[in-house]
Amino acid sequence: MSLPNALLALLVVEPMTGYDLHKKFESSVGHVWHAPDSQIYPALKRMEANGLLEGEDIPWGPRGTKRQYHVTAAGREAFTSWMNTPLEYARTRDPAHLKAAYLEWAEPEAAREQLRAHIDHHAGLLEQWRETVKEIEDGTSTMLNRRLAHTSAADQEKTRAYKLFTYEGLMSQAEAEIAWAKRGLTLIDRLND
Amino acid sequence: MSLPNALLALLVVEPMTGYDLHKKFESSVGHVWHAPDSQIYPALKRMEANGLLEGEDIPWGPRGTKRQYHVTAAGREAFTSWMNTPLEYARTRDPAHLKAAYLEWAEPEAAREQLRAHIDHHAGLLEQWRETVKEIEDGTSTMLNRRLAHTSAADQEKTRAYKLFTYEGLMSQAEAEIAWAKRGLTLIDRLND
DNA sequence: GCTAACTACCTATCGACATAGTTAGTTGCG
DNA sequence: CGCAACTAACTATGTCGATAGGTAGTTAGC
Numbered sequence: 009m010s011l012p013n014a015l016l017a018l019l020v021v022e023p024m025t026g027y028d029l030h031k032k033f034e035s036s037v038g039h040v041w042h043a044p045d046s047q048i049y050p051a052l053k054r055m056e057a058n059g060l061l062e063g064e065d066i067p068w069g070p071r072g073t074k075r076q077y078h079v080t081a082a083g084r085e086a087f088t089s090w091m092n093t094p095l096e097y098a099r100t101r102d103p104a105h106l107k108a109a110y111l112e113w114a115e116p117e118a119a120r121e122q123l124r125a126h127i128d129h130h131a132g133l134l135e136q137w138r139e140t141v142k143e144i145e146d147g148t149s150t151m152l153n154r155r156l157a158h159t160s161a162a163d164q165e166k167t168r169a170y171k172l173f174t175y176e177g178l179m180s181q182a183e184a185e186i187a188w189a190k191r192g193l194t195l196i197d198r199l200n201d
Numbered sequence: 202m203s204l205p206n207a208l209l210a211l212l213v214v215e216p217m218t219g220y221d222l223h224k225k226f227e228s229s230v231g232h233v234w235h236a237p238d239s240q241i242y243p244a245l246k247r248m249e250a251n252g253l254l255e256g257e258d259i260p261w262g263p264r265g266t267k268r269q270y271h272v273t274a275a276g277r278e279a280f281t282s283w284m285n286t287p288l289e290y291a292r293t294r295d296p297a298h299l300k301a302a303y304l305e306w307a308e309p310e311a312a313r314e315q316l317r318a319h320i321d322h323h324a325g326l327l328e329q330w331r332e333t334v335k336e337i338e339d340g341t342s343t344m345l346n347r348r349l350a351h352t353s354a355a356d357q358e359k360t361r362a363y364k365l366f367t368y369e370g371l372m373s374q375a376e377a378e379i380a381w382a383k384r385g386l387t388l389i390d391r392l393n394d
Numbered sequence: 395g396c397t398a399a400c401t402a403c404c405t406a407t408c409g410a411c412a413t414a415g416t417t418a419g420t421t422g423c424g
Numbered sequence: 425c426g427c428a429a430c431t432a433a434c435t436a437t438g439t440c441g442a443t444a445g446g447t448a449g450t451t452a453g454c
Binding site for chain 2: 402
């Protein structure tokens, strides 16, 4: 359900090829919704069949062509409708907390290692989000600047503010995970001496 | 990958039927790893075929039977091995933050409603986790008590401590989400006056 | 003794997703 | 000019997971 809308979110700004989208999914949108190209290409075809997109073959180099998709009126309507519709919350599937609940089955050192990996993972994300936030604030984010170039002056502040809001949320998540895992390390020490 | 291990986590404590497991997935383990019965029954068959479990038909009422599964040595080995192996972190797929990143496309009131729903959702979870934590601390958790009845005295404290640790982590997550969504409500007000 | 609720188990379908490939044209650089 | 890196697109396989059913026996209460 989310993948088509993530694609629409990018395509309402400017037409793109599947390859362009695949690259964006490695950077910007991919921060909140990952998708490999093997999912993107079929999704684009389905969306074209459903009338959300239209594709046209445009020349690329002397002999090659590439297929560029743009959003139809129906696609734009579907996207804004999705944006105005409340989410349905999926039930939790959280491998890290699943394992935490049965940590007495792990060797203390293995348990520590996994909590340290949890910290490292989220510390890496945190660093990434921090940089992204800085780029948005400094106006040096090429991602955001391309987006703003297609946005009316009235909406530019909103666009920027909601992006910052999103990344600040991701930072809070990462910080919470790190703090939790650190408490876990202390707990393991307390239980094994 | 996680479902078989979530099932093993329950079955290493005591043998159960698919139906028992399905009920546990509505309550205890389901808090961190949800699975519908339509996934559980085939998973049990696959695990029996792989030698992780053995099932036996036991009588149920005058005519009925039910199939109870217990963990084999191989299953126990697979579970502890999983518990000692570091997780591989999946890339993010977070519909709430995906929508937040494009919130300028939503009507302000629809955006507010969704953030309020986000708060309500996580406040509900928080309440649930708080109660669970209280039950664990008071020793009134039937889930945990059944578990502890099958646990050596030496491991009882660990089991209890890691359960508490897990639910405290879930509480931190919920609190972070609520705080974030509240900041979002303030932001929407600031952007629309 | 009937019926509702519960226990027990199972199937089918469809899209989501991971993983691992393949093919072909283009561009840049040494 | 030749090769590496990149652009572009697609396929195939297998499991995961959501959703929506179906069947049959059991228990409890009126």
